[in-house]
Amino acid sequence: xxxxxxxxxxxDEYLVGHLIPSDPVLDETMAANAAAGLPSIDVAPNQGKxxxxxxxxxxxxxxxxxxxxxxxxxxxxxxALADGGRLISLEANAKxxxxxxxxxxxxxxxxxxxxxxxxxLDTLPKLVEExxxxxxFIFIDADKSNIPNYVTWAxxxxxxxxxxxxxxxxxxxxxxxxxxxxxxxxxxxRLFDLLAAEPxxxxxxxxxxxxxxxxxxxxxxxxG
Numbered sequence: 001x002x003x004x005x006x007x008x009x010x011x012d013e014y015l016v017g018h019l020i021p022s023d024p025v026l027d028e029t030m031a032a033n034a035a036a037g038l039p040s041i042d043v044a045p046n047q048g049k050x051x052x053x054x055x056x057x058x059x060x061x062x063x064x065x066x067x068x069x070x071x072x073x074x075x076x077x078x079x080a081l082a083d084g085g086r087l088i089s090l091e092a093n094a095k096x097x098x099x100x101x102x103x104x105x106x107x108x109x110x111x112x113x114x115x116x117x118x119x120x121l122d123t124l125p126k127l128v129e130e131x132x133x134x135x136x137f138i139f140i141d142a143d144k145s146n147i148p149n150y151v152t153w154a155x156x157x158x159x160x161x162x163x164x165x166x167x168x169x170x171x172x173x174x175x176x177x178x179x180x181x182x183x184x185x186x187x188x189x190r191l192f193d194l195l196a197a198e199p200x201x202x203x204x205x206x207x208x209x210x211x212x213x214x215x216x217x218x219x220x221x222x223x224g
Contacts, residue, residue: 033070048076055080060137065089067142071100124153133157144184170216
């Protein structure tokens with residue numbers, strides 16, 4: 001039997017093969033992202049389906065995504081919107097935003113999904129000023145060094161009951177290394193400090209292994 005990363009990938013393929021039917025739209029999204037030279041850092045299909053199901057369970061009518069990339073996770077989330085819902089996705093890279101908008105249009109979601117270009121720490125205050133909150137579901141999958149800042153702004157755009165999900169917080173297990181010189185690792189560590197100290201959030205985290213290696217999600221519900 002395969003070991004380590006090979007086994008993780010094989011199990012992911014088994015899970016996806018049984019539970020997530022082939023989807024031409026999502027397949028075309030991944031192909032378009034690869035053709036455009038975007039980094040292969042999208043969530044895995046079973047992770048995308050998890051986000052989709054969480055948003056559906058939350059009955060999300062308003063979703064905020066921080067970090068669009070090519071729109072793969074955006075499509076999963078956009079499909080989960082309750083009737084009359086809408087999604088705002090923030091992307092700092094102009095090329096990524098252009099690819100994502102085309103993928104979102106191909107998915108038939110352009111009427112409910114808006115991709116806003118600009119650094120999230122510039123765009124998030126504007127969303128507050130514009131009264132765009134509160135959002136029911138917030139997915140954070142952007143640069144990890146700024147994760148605590150994104151969560152702080154997410155709180156300003158939340159209500160009691162909002163679910164906040166943060167991706168890539170285990171960093172191949174390096175999150176436990178206090179001496180790490182990796183800004184992404186330190187960002188993840190500061191996130192856990194924030195989650196532990198913030199009385200308005202009740203949180204947990206899960207480490208995952210699979211086709212995306214050893215990583216995980218943090219999940220927090222706004223309770224006050």
